[in-house]
Amino acid sequence: MEVAGFLLAGGKSSRMGRDKALLELDGEALVQIGLRKLREVCTEVAIAGGTAELARFGRIIPDGMAGCGPLGGLVAALEDSSAEWNLFLPVDVPLVPVEALRRLLSAAGGMNVAVMAEAGGRVHPLCGAYSRGALPALQAALAAGRYRVRAAIEAAGQVSRVRFEEDGWFRNVNTPEEFAELEVRLGDI
Numbered sequence: 001m002e003v004a005g006f007l008l009a010g011g012k013s014s015r016m017g018r019d020k021a022l023l024e025l026d027g028e029a030l031v032q033i034g035l036r037k038l039r040e041v042c043t044e045v046a047i048a049g050g051t052a053e054l055a056r057f058g059r060i061i062p063d064g065m066a067g068c069g070p071l072g073g074l075v076a077a078l079e080d081s082s083a084e085w086n087l088f089l090p091v092d093v094p095l096v097p098v099e100a101l102r103r104l105l106s107a108a109g110g111m112n113v114a115v116m117a118e119a120g121g122r123v124h125p126l127c128g129a130y131s132r133g134a135l136p137a138l139q140a141a142l143a144a145g146r147y148r149v150r151a152a153i154e155a156a157g158q159v160s161r162v163r164f165e166e167d168g169w170f171r172n173v174n175t176p177e178e179f180a181e182l183e184v185r186l187g188d189i
């Protein structure tokens, strides 16, 4: 199956105080970590949103409507894509293994407009696969100012969840403290 991969890397990183995409773990920037994993399972990859500085790591698709949060990145990426299925991963979720991406993709297809990860009782709509068919509903939500991704996609049709036991895989890093914790955890492994 031809799948396009998109690393969501826009936003303000206001809680981190610096661009999260350029934080490094073991000498590798989060933007590189995310793209490397997407490349393993996708036929092509690009960066959805983010600063011009990220262009040295991959092609950037700018948000059509800026400042609307990840929904703006999802819509711009799907508008750019010619693939039937499109895998999204946020740049600030660096512990998701490739195996989890494979599991998400294996659930894509059928009647679904999207599939997304669920772990520890939490749904992660930005870690998911979206079909082309999701685009009109997402565009409509964006145009109407309804920026909540989960509500927008659930209104689009059938959304399946792939449940993971390992909720640590989907932990995101928003603050310097969370990032420091992550570095310590990786150092312990």
Ligand SMILES: Nc1nc2c(ncn2[C@@H]2O[C@H](COP(=O)(O)OP(=O)(O)OP(=O)(O)O)[C@@H](O)[C@H]2O)c(=O)[nH]1
Residues within 6 Å of the ligand: 008, 009, 010, 011, 012, 013, 014, 015, 016, 020, 048, 049, 050, 063, 066, 067, 068, 069, 070, 071, 072, 073, 074, 089, 090, 091, 092, 126, 174
């Ligand atoms: N393309 C795009 N991605 C976004 C946008 N806002 C957030 N993201 C991405 O969505 C994911 C979750 O972002 P958040 O942590 O909610 O927001 P943030 O702006 O990165 O950080 P804060 O300013 O601290 O809230 C991250 O991968 C961001 O890079 C946006 O406007 N456009």
